Amino acid sequence: MxxxxxxxxxxxxxxxxxTKPTKAMKHAMVNSALGDDVYGEDPTVNALESKVATLLGKQAALFVPSGTMANLIAVMVHCNKRGSEAFAGHLSHIYKYEQGGASHLGGVLLSTLQNKPDGTFEIAELKKRLRGSDLHDPISSMVAIENTHNVCGGKVLPQDWVDELGEFCTDHGLALHMDGARLLDAAAYSGCPAARLVRPCHSVSICFSKGLSAPVGSALAGSYHFIEQARRMRKMLGGGMRQAGVVAAAAVVALDEVAPxxxxxxxxxxxxxxxxxxxxxxxxxxxxxxxxxxxxxxxxxxxxxxxxxxxxxxxxxxxxxxxxxxxxxxxxxxxxxxxxxxxxxxxxxxxxxxxxxxxxxxxxxxxxxxxxxxxxxxxxxxxxx
Missing domain, CATH: 3.90.1150.10 (Aspartate Aminotransferase, domain 1)
Structure with missing residues (x-):
């Protein structure tokens, strides 16, 4: 404002x-039902995670303090062997704005692919760069994409390209993660449900404080097994919160009130x-x-x-x-x-x-x-x- x-x-x-929280968010925060989320007992957090999982068409979701933590957790779960390799665009948030956390904290080599103006990169170039068959190489384990793409000007990734990349990753045993900090902007622009945009992805993050007016928080979604491992990583990184429903309540309102x-x-x-x-x-x-x-x-x-x-x-x-x-x-x-x-x-x-x-x-x-x-x-x- x-x-x-x-x-x-x-x-x-x-x-x-x-942005500042809306009046409805403040009301929800004050009146939220609370419990200890580390024990899985905060009803507001549980409701938010269920809502996000449904929205994104995934089995489960996890509430985390920030998008940077969500992306880091995804990298550390998908690349669970130190020395693994993850690919990201050279203009991506994961590469440019997250302090190399994947390498510093996760022991993961971040390798870049040249982003085009529309936020995509050449899948053929990714294919050439894959490693792991030679004992001298790191093991290529995941690919990260960003939708909308911030540095490319809020671009919405072409869905045909996302689908093709998803098929490629499945065929080559790679995990595909979407940094969807502004994913709901992509859904609003394209007219496609968010679940359709991320269907080819094994994991996806969304942010409640970018464009949605919530004061803090992001979510990470994926399979039951992925979220189980992500919960362990969140705790290790210091992201396990207690009565987190106080802030999760604002995120619930953000999805209902601001996203539309x-x-x-x-x-x-x-x-x-x-x-x-x-x-x-x-x-x-x-x-x-x-x-x-x-x-x-x-x-x-x-x-x-x-x-x-x-x-x-x-x-x-x-x-x-x-x-x-x-x-x-x-x-x-x-x-x-x-x-x-x-x-x-x-x-x-x-x-x-x-x-x-x-x-x-x-x-x-x-x-x-x-x-x-x-x-x-x-x-x-x-x-x-």
């Missing part, structure tokens, strides 16, 4: 993790992307045709000296001209827009449940103002206008 203080109105588009509304964030993301594209500024570009869900990636021209970090710094500033010009807010206050850099030339704006139409309008006005200002001041554009 956007915040205001005495001088500025803040629209936070850094991530869909900055994800398409609104997708629509707002498209409005933002289309507006930026319609500015026709040489310095900034956005691939509207490739926009699937709630993540908008803005590219700064490669041959421009401008860096994404500078753009973010300017979006976080308010100058006098803004508050006196056409871009002023109804309260004559300046607007700050928060976003993140993926690299030196890429800015990510993420729409979420706490952003309403007024927030979007204020963010667009600010972005238009700043982008035009930076484009006009960019020496790169002097000879291109």
């Amino acid at each position: 956007s915040n205001s203080n005495n001088t500025t109105y803040i629209v936070d588009l850094r991530s869909d993790t900055v 509304q994800l398409h609104y964030s997708h629509k707002r993301a498209r409005v933002l992307a289309t507006t930026i594209q319609g500015l026709f500024l040489p310095t900034f570009s956005v691939d509207v045709s490739g926009l699937h869900t709630n993540i908008v990636l803005v590219r700064v021209a490669a041959n421009s000296p401008l860096l994404a970090e500078v753009v973010l710094q300017r979006l976080a500033q308010v100058c006098l001209a803004e508050t006196q010009g056409d871009c002023k807010t109804p309260n004559d206050e300046g607007v700050i827009v928060k976003a993140v850099c993926f690299d030196s030339k890429t800015i990510r704006f993420t729409l979420h449940h706490d952003i309403n139409d007024e927030d979007l309008w204020l963010a667009i006005m600010k972005i238009i103002y700043v982008f035009k200002e930076l484009d006009a001041a960019n020496p790169f554009n002097i000879n291109n206008k």
Whole structure:
């Protein structure tokens, strides 16, 4: 949700993790039935796990503190011999943003495959890379994919490709894990039930605090045997919680209340992307045709000296001209827009449940103002206008 203080109105588009719990979530948390989850006695956690298993078409599920832990547990269960090999895309969350936990904590070699812009990779390349027949090799044991794919701009993986990869993994004795932190965004975009999207996968994780407004928590789903082993790993990693129904209650509400509304964030993301594209500024570009869900990636021209970090710094500033010009807010206050850099030339704006139409309008006005200002001041554009 956007915040205001005495001088500025803040629209936070850094991530869909900055949301606050809804009123219904807070009510459910206060009134949740509780027990000791390590003993399997928390009724709210049990209800959530059953709900997730049904949603994903798997036999069982496990509530865990975070998506990073869920993915790590999946790797450690599927690669239960130290020195095993797991494959993931070079732009995947497991490889880029989880501190190499699979190697550090699980003794698993993470090998990367080149992600394409749509989040996929070449299955033929995976086939060439498989190892284990030679005693010098690690044993290739699993493959991890990500849906939606964060760094590729919230892309939904092509289902034909997921099905083909699943068949390949089954034929070659590999486990297939899906990092589905934003899986329900993929379901909302594709119109396919989540269970269908993950049918070829042996395990899948989903996150309740990315886009679903819950304060904390993820879930891991798979077969009865997989979850039995995952429960042991969770305990070893310190993820065994006691009266965890306090937070699981919010996750239950998230699935019922917020998940059906994800398409609104997708629509707002498209409005933002289309507006930026319609500015026709040489310095900034956005691939509207490739926009699937709630993540908008803005590219700064490669041959421009401008860096994404500078753009973010300017979006976080308010100058006098803004508050006196056409871009002023109804309260004559300046607007700050928060976003993140993926690299030196890429800015990510993420729409979420706490952003309403007024927030979007204020963010667009600010972005238009700043982008035009930076484009006009960019020496790169002097000879291109």
